[in-house]
Amino acid sequence: MTTTPGWQxxxxxxxxxxxxxxxxxxxxxxxxxxxxxxxxxxxAAPTAFAALLRTLKTESPRG
Known part of the structure; x- marks a missing residue:
């Protein structure tokens, strides 16, 4: 049985x-x-998403 994820x-x-x-x-x-x-x-897999967030935080002009 598949469930629809709750969006945030x-x-x-x-x-x-x-x-x-x-x-x-x-x-x-x-x-x-x-x-x-x-x-x-x-x-995305959680590990891939975490890597994306780390990259965005590191390379962000605001960061």
């Missing part, structure tokens, strides 16, 4: 902006954009 909106999303939504299952993370939530869903 990014805490960095302001009102009226296009937002990133994330959902987790035990072995997979799902990421989508609020402008087209069912259109494109990125799926």
């Amino acid at each position: 909106k990014s805490s960095y999303c302001g009102e009226g902006e296009s937002c990133v939504h994330v959902a987790a299952t035990p072995a997979t993370l799902h990421i989508t954009e609020s402008g087209d939530p069912a259109g494109s869903i990125l799926t």
Whole structure:
């Protein structure tokens, strides 16, 4: 039996902006954009997603 993951909106999303939504299952993370939530869903293993976040934090101009 497959269950639909519960989506959470990014805490960095302001009102009226296009937002990133994330959902987790035990072995997979799902990421989508609020402008087209069912259109494109990125799926990643938790370790790959953690590596992406580390890279973004390291290379971010704000970071």
